[in-house]
Amino acid sequence: MKYQAVIFDLFGTLIENFVRTEYENVLAEMASILNTPFRDFQRIWLDSFPERVTGVHATQKESIEYICHKLNVSVTEAQVDHAFRVRLDYTKRSMIPRRDALETLSYLKTKGYKLGLISDCSGEIPIVWESTPLAPFFQVTVFSCVAGIKKPDPRIYHLATDELKVRPQDCLYVGDGSSQELTGAKKVGMHPVLIRDPDESVDAHYIDREEDWAGPRIASLKEVLSLLE
Numbered sequence: 001m002k003y004q005a006v007i008f009d010l011f012g013t014l015i016e017n018f019v020r021t022e023y024e025n026v027l028a029e030m031a032s033i034l035n036t037p038f039r040d041f042q043r044i045w046l047d048s049f050p051e052r053v054t055g056v057h058a059t060q061k062e063s064i065e066y067i068c069h070k071l072n073v074s075v076t077e078a079q080v081d082h083a084f085r086v087r088l089d090y091t092k093r094s095m096i097p098r099r100d101a102l103e104t105l106s107y108l109k110t111k112g113y114k115l116g117l118i119s120d121c122s123g124e125i126p127i128v129w130e131s132t133p134l135a136p137f138f139q140v141t142v143f144s145c146v147a148g149i150k151k152p153d154p155r156i157y158h159l160a161t162d163e164l165k166v167r168p169q170d171c172l173y174v175g176d177g178s179s180q181e182l183t184g185a186k187k188v189g190m191h192p193v194l195i196r197d198p199d200e201s202v203d204a205h206y207i208d209r210e211e212d213w214a215g216p217r218i219a220s221l222k223e224v225l226s227l228l229e
Contacts, residue, residue, distance in 0.1 A: 002228055005164050016094070036071050095128055115140075
């Protein structure tokens with residue numbers, strides 16, 4: 001086998017990235033529930049991304065309370081819980097595998113490849129992950145909010161390879177390039193490939209994505225199979 005393991009990103013790879021307009025609508029609904037100015041709530045929410053995805057804010061509710069505190073807005077526990085549920089429900093609705101994702105993962109598992117996931121995400125993803133059709137295919141999942149580190153920190157890649165009991169150089173890494181993940185994977189010795197769906201929404205929401213990636217590229221998950229030969 002050319003590789004022993006295939007490690008995937010989540011957003012923009014196995015599922016679609018959030019759509020910016022939908023994402024903003026959810027933030028607007030949360031801000032309304034909390035009686036906070038939308039633009040101020042949105043600004044602090046986006047600025048606190050590192051705290052959410054590295055577990056500094058242990059829960060989404062803590063993130064919501066943090067923003068309200070920054071805005072000097074008093075909220076009840078019921079308001080915080082309601083806003084959290086709006087965000088959680090949106091996340092659940094978004095966890096739809098991309099076309100050919102399940103077929104590709106099934107093939108890889110059948111052929112004996114070890115499968116791992118590394119995702120920069122906040123606390124709602126671990127809550128909903130096990131209920132998704134993607135979960136059964138993965139031997140290892142590394143969520144940044146649980147690990148306390150995010151891509152491209154080399155430690156987050158090693159968490160996955162160590163648990164899979166493989167060397168980084170024996171891993172294919174597949175991601176859309178958010179958070180400089182491809183450069184990070186390459187630095188630890190993995191073989192990264194950029195996936196970029198030509199039909200991706202022009203309104204896709206992503207963070208710090210590598211647009212100048214000079215390495216291998218694919219347009220669909222099924223193309224991963226051709227990289228294994």
